[in-house]
Amino acid sequence: MKRYVKTSNSNRLQKTEVNKYIQTHKDVDHIWIDLDNKSPFGYSTKMEIENSNPGLFNSGGWYSFHYSCDDWVNKSKNLYDQFFQPFHNFEQEEMFDDDLFYKSNCKIDNIIGSNCLVVGAGPTTNKNMQLLLDSSKKYDIKATCNHFYLNEDLRKIKFDYIFLSMEVDLNNPKLLNYIREHNPVVAFEHGPRGRLVQINDFVLKHKPNLMFYMTRYFSRLGYTSRQIVFLGLAGAKNIDFIGLDGMTKANTKHSFQEKKKPPHFYDTPQYQRLGIIFWDYLLNNVKLNETNFRNLSDGDNECLFSNYKKMVSKGEVFI
Numbered sequence: 001m002k003r004y005v006k007t008s009n010s011n012r013l014q015k016t017e018v019n020k021y022i023q024t025h026k027d028v029d030h031i032w033i034d035l036d037n038k039s040p041f042g043y044s045t046k047m048e049i050e051n052s053n054p055g056l057f058n059s060g061g062w063y064s065f066h067y068s069c070d071d072w073v074n075k076s077k078n079l080y081d082q083f084f085q086p087f088h089n090f091e092q093e094e095m096f097d098d099d100l101f102y103k104s105n106c107k108i109d110n111i112i113g114s115n116c117l118v119v120g121a122g123p124t125t126n127k128n129m130q131l132l133l134d135s136s137k138k139y140d141i142k143a144t145c146n147h148f149y150l151n152e153d154l155r156k157i158k159f160d161y162i163f164l165s166m167e168v169d170l171n172n173p174k175l176l177n178y179i180r181e182h183n184p185v186v187a188f189e190h191g192p193r194g195r196l197v198q199i200n201d202f203v204l205k206h207k208p209n210l211m212f213y214m215t216r217y218f219s220r221l222g223y224t225s226r227q228i229v230f231l232g233l234a235g236a237k238n239i240d241f242i243g244l245d246g247m248t249k250a251n252t253k254h255s256f257q258e259k260k261k262p263p264h265f266y267d268t269p270q271y272q273r274l275g276i277i278f279w280d281y282l283l284n285n286v287k288l289n290e291t292n293f294r295n296l297s298d299g300d301n302e303c304l305f306s307n308y309k310k311m312v313s314k315g316e317v318f319i
Contacts, residue, residue, distance in 0.1 A: 001318055001319065002034075002036060002221040002269065002272060002318070002319050003034075003035040003158035003316075003317075003318050004033065004034055004035065004038060004272070004273070004276055004316070004318075005031050005032065005035060005054075005151075005205060005315060005316050005317075006030075006031070006032050006033075006156050006193075006315035007031045007032065007040070007181050007235050009142045016040065017033070017038050018031060018033070018040050018068050019115065021041075021042070023306065024048060024050070025042065025044065025048055026045065026047070026048070026068040026070075026071075027042060027043035027045070027065075027068055028042070028045050029043075029160075030042045030277070030280050030289070030305075031162040031279075031286065032170045032273070032276055032277075033168050033308075034269070034273070039107060041273050042277065043064055043065055043068075043070055043277060043279070043280075043281070044061055044065070044085075045062045045064070045065045045066065045067050045071075046061070046065075046066055046067065047067060047068070048063070049072065050062070053061055055057070057079075057190075058107065058192075058261070059213075060207045060265070061120075061273070062220065062273070062290055062319050063218070063219065063271050064211070064218070064219045064274060064277045064278075064281075065217055065218060065219075066214070066216055066217075066218045066285055067216060068230055068233030068248075069099075069216070072099070072216045076096050076099065076101045076214070076216075077096055077101070077188070077275075078246075079101075079214060080096075080101060080103065080212070080214075082129070082190075082198070082237060083191070083196070083212075083214075084212050085191075085196075086214065087103075087132070087200070087203075089118075091097075092105050092210075093106075093107060093108075093281055094105055097233075098216070099215060099216045099229075099233055099285065099287065100213070100216065100229075100230065101169065101206050101213065101214055101236070101313065102211055102212065102213035102214075102230075102234075103211070103212050103213075104185065104204040104209075104210065104211040104212075105210045106185060106209045106210070106211075108185065108211065108234065109235075110141065110160075111141055111231055111233065111234040111235050111236050111238050111307075112142070112234070112235035112236075113236075114139075114140035114141045114142050114144065114235075114236050114237060114286050115138070115139050115236075115237060115238045115240075115274075116139060116140065116141040116142070116231050116236045116238065116239045116240070117135075117136060117139040117141070117239075117240050117241070117242075118142075118143045118144070118224060118227050118228050118239060118240070118242075118244075119132065119142070119143070119144040119154065119157075119159075119224075119242055119243055119315040120145070120222075120223075120224030120241065120242065120243030120244045120245070121146065121147070121148070121224070121243055121244060121254050121255045121256040121285060121301065122224075122242075122243040122244060122245025122246070122252075122254075122255060122258070123243075123252055123253050123254070123255060123302045124243055124245055124255075124296075124297040124300050124302055124303050125151075125154075125242055125255035126151075126255040127244035127300070127302070128242060128296065129153050130159070132153075132185070132242065134158065134167075136147070136157045136158075139240070141160050141161065141231065141236065142157060142158065142159045142161075143159060143160065143161040143162070143163065143227050143231065144157075144161075144162055144163075144227075145162065145163040145164065145165070145224060145225055145227060145257060146157050146163070146164060146165050146167065146168055147167075147168065147256040147257050148162065148256055149172070149174045149175045149178050149199055150174065150257060151255060151256055154256075154302065155174070156180055158183055159182065159184050159185075160185065161180075161184055161185045161187055161211075161231075162179075162184045162185070162186055162187065162312060163187045163188075163223050163226070163227050163230075164186060164187070164188060165187075165189070165223055166192075169177040170198055170199070170201075170202040171202075174269070176206065178186075179206065179208055180206075182210075183209060184208075184209065184211040185208075185210070185211050186208040186209060186210055187211040187213055187230075188210075188212055188213075189211070189212075189213065189214055190209070190214060191317040195284040196257065205293075213230060213300075213313050215228045215229050215230055215233065219274050219277070219278065219279060220263075220265070220270075220274060221244065221246075221271070221274050221275070221278055224241065224243060224244045225244060225278055228244070228282075228293065229281070229288070230286045231291075232269065232282065232287070232291040232293070233287055235251050235289060236250070236291055237292070237293070238291065238292045238294070239291055239292070239293050240291070240294045240296050241294070241295060242297050243255055243297070244274075244294075244295070244297070244303075244305065245300075245302060245303040245305070246268075246271045246275065246303070246305055247262050247266060247268070247271070247285065248302055248303070248304050249299065252302065269305070271304060272304065272317075272319065275304065275305040275308050276308065276312055276317055278308075279304075279305075279308045279309055279313075280312055282309075283309070283312060284311055294307060295307065295308070295311075
């Protein structure tokens with residue numbers, strides 16, 4: 001059993017380790033302790049000493065955020081200029097705040113007060129496919145990401161927002177047919193110059209409803225977690241999600257890409273920590289705590305983060 005507690009529930013034994021953590025981290029209001037190795041962790045950012053290339057924007061690592069709140073406020077507009085320069089001529093509505101920025105060529109205020117469904121690629125999506133197909137119409141907003149269009153059943157759902165990463169081929173016929181039929185908002189994060197050229201060609205040729213966005217939150221939990229955060233920050237009232245599962249075994253089946261293998265960096269205890277910080281952020285951020293989040297995979301043994309909401313809210317995660 002792995003045991004994690006928030007520092008408010010810990011004891012003096014961890015005081016030295018926590019003090020060391022405080023010396024090298026900006027956000028010290030959300031610190032947890034891994035009781036098995038007495039190791040603190042929390043809202044780490046790319047600017048901190050534990051990351052392999054602190055301060056390098058595209059650096060990998062087990063951080064949870066791009067920047068602290070203060071750094072994000074100062075740098076978010078510069079990040080937009082840095083990454084999305086080819087798109088300055090598009091007429092776009094925009095929003096910059098403490099945890100998010102986006103620019104869109106269409107209004108997205110339909111998110112405010114909405115009931116949302118977010119579908120990720122973990123195994124619990126396929127396990128509950130009929131439920132998703134039957135219940136999807138009751139939601140105001142439906143969102144998914146990446147290679148969802150390779151799943152024949154998911155192509156039957158009219159998603160309002162699709163978030164596409166660098167790995168997605170923007171010329172894939174199944175993707176293009178889906179966009180033509182359903183006209184979703186197509187959302188992109190930052191990427192290298194070559195990818196931005198691809199996006200520019202895609203936009204000029206297909207003229208989609210378009211959005212560029214970045215959340216201050218950014219972790220190896222991936223696109224599904226950031227969709228959830230984005231919709232919450234954009235004002236959703238309720239967000240149900242499924243398929244944000246992590247991996248509970250090596251042969252876990254991907255619901256979008258059946259033969260996809262775990263990433264080379266996969267590490268279960270690190271993902272457990274990221275899952276804890278994800279829920280801590282959802283439950284304690286001033287804007288996000290106005291949204292009700294529900295993991296539809298709670299209780300499923302293929303979801304690494306099953307029942308984390310309840311445990312994190314109590315400050316103790318024993319798994």
